[in-house]
Amino acid sequence: MKHELLCQPAATAIRFSLEQGDELTCEVGAMIAMTKGITVDTTSKSRGGSGGIMKGLKRMFSGENFFLNHFTAQQPNQSLIIGPTMLGDCIHHALSGGSMIVQGSSWVASDSGIQIDTTWQGFSSAFFSGESMFWVKCSGAGNLFLSSYGAIYSVEVDGEYTVDSGHIVAFEDTLQFRIGKAGKSLIGSFLGGEGLVCKFSGRGTLYCQTHNPPSLGKLLGPKLKPR
């Protein structure tokens, strides 16, 4: 399976070239276009792995969909184009045996070598990180595709690193994150507009997005007419 990122970085879509038998699991609603020889199968479990209703419910809590779409190429030389919900970039990350913790709505697609599960990152991150209560945990060996709101950039963390809440896309499982205040004093942190931030420690790759959906919501929300 080959992939190509189209129209980067503002409105990225991903084009896959599939050979016969290639499989790809995608977020529901991600498919934009595809050739004739691809079948779609919708289930609540990840392909080849455990799953079922509970896994589906857990995924819903993490901001993902209850169902997953599995695309399988039945003929050679097939092409599939998928895109994320939010306007922004997509990236490819190759997993080789480790795990990646992905922010709820950022998971777009992964191939059959990757298990998708939901993980809890503790009370403080559930309520104060500006992300979903649960996170998506992708583990195994294979290709993983993530999306962002705005552009996406990666940071190799070794030691400590701080990200504003709402800007996390994904991080490797060798990184730990805690919620903390941006400045020395809590009040100062809030007055500075940063409030609570996510503090990473350890070593690993961290993906961040340049924009965050909650800030957009706060900007637009008050201007909308009441129902």
Next chain:
Amino acid sequence: MHDVSQEFFGGVFNDKIEGGRAAAKISIHPQGLVAETLEEQRFEIPFGECQLDKGGASGRMIFCRNNDRSITLFCEERGFPKALESLSLGAFSGQLRAIQQKQRGHEKTFWFWLTVGSVMTLIAGVIGYYALIATTQAAVAALPISIDENIGSVAIKSVELHARLDAGHVATKLVNDIVKELEPHSAIKGLNFRIMVVDEPTVNAFALPGGQIVVYTGLIKNAKSAEQLAGVIAHEMAHATLRHGLKGVGQSLGIIAAIQLVTGDVGGLLALSTQLAQESILTSYSRKSETEADLEGARMLHEAGIDPKNMADFFQMLEKLEGDIPDLLAWISTHPQHADRIARIENYQKQLPQKPYRLLELPWEEVQNQLAN
């Protein structure tokens, strides 16, 4: 002797690996830790050089680094720390304990702040609630009295007044005369008291905002004297002069308004205020309002030269009557705890300066005879 080695699944960081990181099999040997990647690259850390740390996304991942930090092994498997402790013959006991203590410290800090946060939220909520009530009370006091009259005229429409006695009836005249005796002593001037006497056996009377007072003949018949009736009417007039109706609506609206402001839905406020005016005013005043009306009523009676004890006597009479005809005692059901109220009125009366009280010169016998027929 212990096992020669034990294997776990984990990973390794090293610059020689492509991408800097790879999954690896980690085995614990008697001399140290060995990691082997799928590409068969091999990394070793002797126990003597090994620095342990705990972290990772799960918080359970154990990291082992060598002295110059060029190699970092990591493993998340549950049995790993225990195997490490036993197979290294206690070389890591101190380090593992220090890691555990560090984690407990973090947990303590978290629970401390969670508790502080919850308590602060609770306190803010309570203060907010009382501030809101105080604000509505002040706001109501500043509103013109015509608003009370408007609400009263809306509310009266939902009361059934079929058997209303006309203005010329002796009973209506009697109640009007009592109101005239009390009116000069009311807390606010300019209220237009209007009396409606309804011919029904119910022992009840109520006041609406703006000064409309409804009295049922059942109440007049059961009162032992014109002074007792004056006691009840003083209480009802006090509800109107203290503007309890508007305060009640203001309070309910205030809370609903606050909730709607927070949730951002302002549309329903107007519809709600109309609905509340029609429903909640008639149901009952709050207990605090009842006590206020008792004391204000007693003060009015005292000022008018009527013994406030008559009000307490009326409650006492109702208490005795209660067992006989419970259905008729609607007035009691909306005015609970009369024993407390009697005591409170008597206490209040002790604080008032002593003065000679008079009897009302009203055709009490004639009214009773008329109603009996």
